[in-house]
Amino acid sequence: MAPKKHSGFMMFVNEWRNRNAEGRRMTLAQAVAHCGSIWEKMTVQQRGPYNSGAKDADVMERGKRERLNCHGQGVSQVDQAQREAAESLMNMKRSTERIVIDAKKSHDLENTKFVFAAFNFFTKALTTDVYVPAEFAACEYSLKEGIKSIYSTLIDPGHIIFGQGSDALHHSSTTHNLPLPPNALGENNMGKLYRNIVDYLTKCQGDQLVVFTPAENISMVKSCFQYLACEDENDCRDGGQKIQVFDIQYLLFILKKEVLDIAGLPDENINKYVTDAFFGRDFFEFTPEIGCQYHEENDRTKYCTQSMVTRWAYTFSDFMCGDLAITVKPGKHIPPKTKPNYRIIQSDTSSLAQESSFDSFYSLPGSRVKNETQSRDTSPTGSKYSVASSSYAPADHTAFTADLNEVREFPSLGRRHPSGRCTAAAGASAESERTTRAWNLPKHSRPLQKFTDNDFSVTGAGKKNQK
Template sequence: MPKKQPRNSFYFYMVDFREQQKKKGINYETMAEVAEAAGPLWRDAPPNIRAKFEEMAKKEKQKRNIPEMKFTSTGVPLSEIERQEKELRDAEEAERQDIKNMVKLKCFNGAIMQEYFYVIDVNYYCKTGSDYLIGESTVLRFNIQDGIKDHYHQILNPGHIPVGYAYDVKLGSQEIGLDMPDETTKNPREVYETLAYIVDYLKQHETNAGMPPLYTMPDKVAPVQNFILQMCAKSGEDDSIFRIYKLDTLFYTLLNGISEEGFPRESLALAELKKDAFKYTPQLGCEHHEATDKSLECTTSRTKRWAFTILDRCCLEVGVEMLPGKHVPGDFDLDSIHTFREQKKARAGPSVAASQLGAASSNTSASDINHSSFNESADSKKEKEKRTHAPLRMPKTDYSQAIRPAPELTEANFPKLSAGRGRGLAGSFNKMNISK
């Protein structure tokens, strides 16, 4: 037989309520009647009254050896889930505050223009349990003044494929444009060299707060964290020296720190990065992905596009002269972009919101301009003449000559109907006395 559920605090309140009412001469036949009468009073009961009966319910559970902790259907304590969620919220708030403090300090001492930011991206074949099978990584650094400084790119061979994941790895290799892992020629030095280079890369700008954080997109935070943990576990490095932060939080905080006309919400910074205005710019990927026509999936291409998106907005706000290949892709015609901006300002007519229009035109970024359409001539500034359309036919055209006259008809053209049986009228005409 199933065990009875432990009695809760409301049950003990009903028992007490029943006894109190019995002393007053009010009797209840069933506990359902007691519950109906005691329910509203229990809902409005003060905490000191509730505490008495909650303590009675607690002792009842202890007497029957019933644990007070609640579990999910998979056996995980709810308190553990709440603790993890709280730690995640605290970590996100600490990350946001750390970025805010860094940007505020650098803007205050005027070093924000030369401050290097490190962007990281990884490609993985698939997720195997709690780990990711990493096949490629890129770390890139840039600042507002000089643009993209350099980057470190590495294609990794994860080696052994876990049992049951071969098909997932095959699909992943086709999606990210990498070869299938070679389980026979795994080189463990790749992991050590990659980690050592990243550590040396970050230590160049180490401060009292530690090494600078690595920024990536929100959907890549978990793979990057797992990639760092795997490398640290294999090489014996302390993983606590790394900080993985969200790139959209940096973009939002950085633009609002250097300009009064930044993003009103952090979600707009993420939308700007996801728009990926430089997505189809050629020659941004590594040699392997360029050769296989998969440059869009290359980690080098993605990190460069993220950096170009941030620099495209920030350089415009602080008046930094953008250099091809550093702040924007190398094939961008910056002279035409500047000409277009000046023409756009000149075309904006005076209005009540002239200042807002001027501000909006000055915020036009290079990614919003198609640099292949700047061949506007001086004549295009003049008012265009009104075009006249020729009618489909002349209004006074005489079409009477083209109309054929109607032929003359006689009685021979209309023969009489023959008499017969049926639904016609020919048979009834003979019976009718109709004179011509």
């Protein structure tokens, strides 16, 4: 509905009523009838101030109203939400960088502990970011020791959001396959569960509670923490804000860059897109015996939170332990039944201590990684070589340096000279032949069935036959 505009005549009526005692005793309708005859006798110059005042009032009214976007949302509110999201993202990145760089400066990056956390949920509210948790898992991880401990539990929230039983059933059947309330499994005291989670994180990290999860799950993990915290009488005011949730993919990128810097390896080919692609491949997705008992029995380990955090830890180890020459341990860095595809040959550290300028003991110049060819088929990444456990040097296969206008860049087939150049006797006819037929196949001077292998020459084939 369009806003009502101000009128110059009504501006005159209001002014006349305020200035005359007779007008104050009249109703608005009587005042309009009385001032109508006066307004008709006024000149354009006399009406001008009142018309200008009406336009000014319209401008002021438009300035007071909130502009809306195509979704009916206030523009200023949307802009403020975007600024807050950008500021939160920047603070998250700076905090992640500070954690990694401080560990590097203390020469203890390989022993720095990180906590990976994951939630499963039953359903989400339609209009707000409220998730009803169904399962939780967290693991304590470091590059040197791998997985140190795992905390995993199923959650029984007691009820789900009214009217969303069908959505919850569909989500459960297509993902984790956990039974819905009131038949849900696990802990049903949300306050007790939240205190247990906080106690576990405190033992792992101290007072600074930071967990890492994929970027697309950050809002869901935050909401689940708040859902549990609201049931805790001692912590209901904090609303779960004391547990910070950061991006695990950004951690992988920053950690990989610093590990390569410590090891003295080139890092110009490492960027956020490369590390995100490596993390997204999820090489250990179908690893058996790393999920909880329920999902192992129901063949849903891919969606098990315990399996998720374990696979993330294996991915970190596979991507970086080889750079720091850390010996991987089955069950800690790689799946329990996997044989590592390299072994560490330790150097004499006492003789190299004076020569080393590296920040990490595991990056001493004399230490090296020896590939085990007999165990390639059982590497953590399947039939492919592990990026972290081999001397991996990415190659750029997108660039083609050959000149397509030069005939010598193409294979020598038929009657072309092996060097790709025509003799002077060939003349202009040979030059035109090269431009029209790039592969220079022999002319069909006789039926194709009568051709023999001797009519086609391959560069270097004669030498191989002679050998």
